Amino acid sequence: MKVLIDTNILLDVILLREPHLELSKRVLQCCLSLVDGYIAVHTFSNMFYILHETEDFSIEECRDVFNKFLYVFDVASLDKSDMIAAANNEAFDDLEDSMQHQSSIACKLDYIVTRNIDDFVNATVPAITPEKFLKLVHAAI
Numbered sequence: 001m002k003v004l005i006d007t008n009i010l011l012d013v014i015l016l017r018e019p020h021l022e023l024s025k026r027v028l029q030c031c032l033s034l035v036d037g038y039i040a041v042h043t044f045s046n047m048f049y050i051l052h053e054t055e056d057f058s059i060e061e062c063r064d065v066f067n068k069f070l071y072v073f074d075v076a077s078l079d080k081s082d083m084i085a086a087a088n089n090e091a092f093d094d095l096e097d098s099m100q101h102q103s104s105i106a107c108k109l110d111y112i113v114t115r116n117i118d119d120f121v122n123a124t125v126p127a128i129t130p131e132k133f134l135k136l137v138h139a140a141i
Contacts, residue, residue: 001140002036004076004104006114007043007096009130014047014065015055020115023130027113030137031072038076039069040103046096076103091122101125111136 005027011017012024031037044066051057051065078086082102092098097119104112104125112120112127120127128136 001034001111001137002038002107002109003031003111003113003133004038004040004100004107004109004125005031005073006100006112006116007046008115009113010039010043010047010069011050012115014051020130023134026134027130028072030134034137034140037073038103038107038109039073040076040100041078042096042099042103074107076107076109078103078106082106092119094119 008020009024009027012020013028017024028037047065048062051062052059057065078099082105083099085105086092086098086102087095089098089102092101100112100114101120101123103109104123109125111133112123112125113130113133114120114127115129117127117129
């Protein structure tokens with residue numbers, strides 16, 4: 001199974017956000033050995049802004065977090081044609097969500113794991129909650 005991990009799941013773990021922390025940690029742990037986890041390339045810039053500008057993480061702390069994620073996850077990139085598709089996808093009102101979706105298509109991923117499944121209601125790559133993801137993973141092993 002190959003999955004894109006949405007920004008909200010990653011931030012739950014970095015920022016120790018309750019009540020989501022435990023499930024989000026379990027999602028990331030599954031990516032260590034049970035599934036192929038991906039992070040969209042633009043997620044890193046989004047997280048940098050959130051962590052450094054609003055949560056007072058130093059640049060070095062951000063780099064440390066990113067390096068840990070890069071050790072575990074593959075990076076889902078967008079080329080120009082993917083970006084054109086994301087920018088013009090009328091199924092999405094939010095560009096970042098459209099880019100997440102297009103990254104998943106470009107990498108032929110099975111799911112987008114997110115707490116915000118309503119943001120992906122029109123996606124062709126299914127969006128699933130952490131709970132559903134964990135049930136799928138445990139059913140497969």
